[in-house]
Structure formats: structure tokens, C-alpha cells
Amino acid sequence: MAYPGLFVDDVEVSTGEGTTSFEEDGDTTDGWSVLGAPAGSPGNANDWTFGPADLFPPSPGEIVDLALARQPEVTSFLSELFGPYPFRASGAIVDDYPELGFALETQTRPIYARDFFTDEFSGTSVVVHELAHQWVGDLLTVERWQHIWLNEGFATYTEWLWAEEEGVITAQEIYDGLVAIPADDPFWQVTIGDPGPEAMFDGAVYFRGAGTLHALRLQVGDEAFFTTLRTWIRSHAGGHVSVDDFIAHAERVSGQQLDELFEQWLFTAAKPAGLPEVEPVPPESPEGAAVLQLQEPRTPESLTGARR
């Protein structure tokens, strides 16, 4: 048959009066075909598919529900890192406006473009990022925009830690992927400790920024590193912060001289010197591969839609 539409058989009548059958072949769905829109008519932008529900991936709305359902868990995870959640309310707004293209850490009600919710892990990762900003960005506010690393590098690093917690990929593996970016790549030319207005939301501020925290962790050890994060939040809650404040704080907690590390990672428009040559291990899971791909250098144009 070649009529457009859906052919069903053995239809159960919703009023409970029984079923009706058009053919005796026992197949309730005889197939479907869709012809294009009539000449001159606009096409329908909404794709549709027919078949048993479990054959199909969840809809964007279902992915949003899955990701947002994990907010309490994400909040506890972040509270372990940063201390108690700083506000009395928490929620989310997911807008389906197609050109929104960003997520924003609006205090207690982050706003998300629906494009982030392509699968549960990606959706939950952006929720981790925006909820992290409730501490780094909202509770602690940058003194001037040049200190944006304190927001974006930190929120991105919580995504790395979450990916590890979820068993998708370890923070070390993501870091290895980052330091494998060749030295001549423009990615390394952004001075993320003071990126300037043009590069303020460059991918480097996020990913080199998260790498800076991982490099600090490798330098001072886990105990001093996680103490640094917690006490950073506690001692500056409700205040304005600068990159220099953080460097001084990290040196105080660890008892180490860290000027050189931060100079290389934050204030040098080149790949930090002395990084080990590593051969990154290809991630086993598609989610892990997607996380690594996020770290890859991108043009400013291709970053549109990924800002968070």
C-alpha cells in the first residue's frame, strides 16, 4: 500500500467495546509511510516516529526530567566539595526557545537551553555546572570580570569530578586529554587569569581553567586541594573575590609556594612548561568520549550554544 499515513490493525476501542480488525494477519501495525508536505506548504519541523515506546530514545522532555530529578543528588555532591548549599530555594528553568543557546547560573533558578539535554549524562553535567555556580559565581562573586576563571574554571572542574563519580571518565583522564593538545594550538594562547573582554567566555577559560585546578591538585595533594576548595568558599562567602586572593589562599592552605604554577597556567599565553608527554587513553564509553571532545579546541563560533 502506498497511501500516506499510519496503518494500524486490531485497534482496541477506547470505550471498551472490544477490538476491531481489518486483516487476519495478527500484525497490529502494518507499516507507515509519510509523503512530503504538499507542494507550497511548509514542512513540519517536528519529527515523529511510530513504534513501540521502548524502541526509541527518550524525548527531550523526558531527558530534562531525568536530569533535573538528580538535582538533590548533585546538590549533596557539591555540598561535599564546597560546604552547605548557600540558599533556601533551588530549582531550574529549561526553556525550549530554539536560539537560547546557553545556560546561566541565575541564583536559585538556573536557566538552561533545552539543547543541553541530548542525553541524561550531558543534561546532568550542565546541571552540575550551573548548581556549582551557586557557590562559585553567586555566593562568591568576582571582583571584576577579568577574574572569570574563578567561576568558569571551578564550575567546569566540578563536571570533571562528577564524570568521575558517575564512572564515565576520571578527572585525570580528562586532564591527560587536555595536556595532549599541541603547544602550537591557539587554545593555549588565551591568558585565562585575565582573558580580556573578547576571550572572557572562550573555551580555554573553562577547560584550561579546570586543568589549572587539577594541576594544583597534583601539586599539593588531594587533602590540601579539597581543603583549599572548602575553605575558599567558607572564608569568602557573600564576598567579592580575585584570582590573587585565591592564589594566596591556596598557598596558605598548602604551605607551598605556588607562584610558578599559577603563572604558567593562568598568566602565560602559551602551553604551561614542563607538562609530561602523555598518550591519552581513548575513553570506553560514548559519554566519556563526549566529555573529552568538549575539551577540544573550538572556534568562538562553534562555542555558541555551549556557553554555560
Ligand SMILES: [Zn+2]
Ligand atoms: Zn559557567
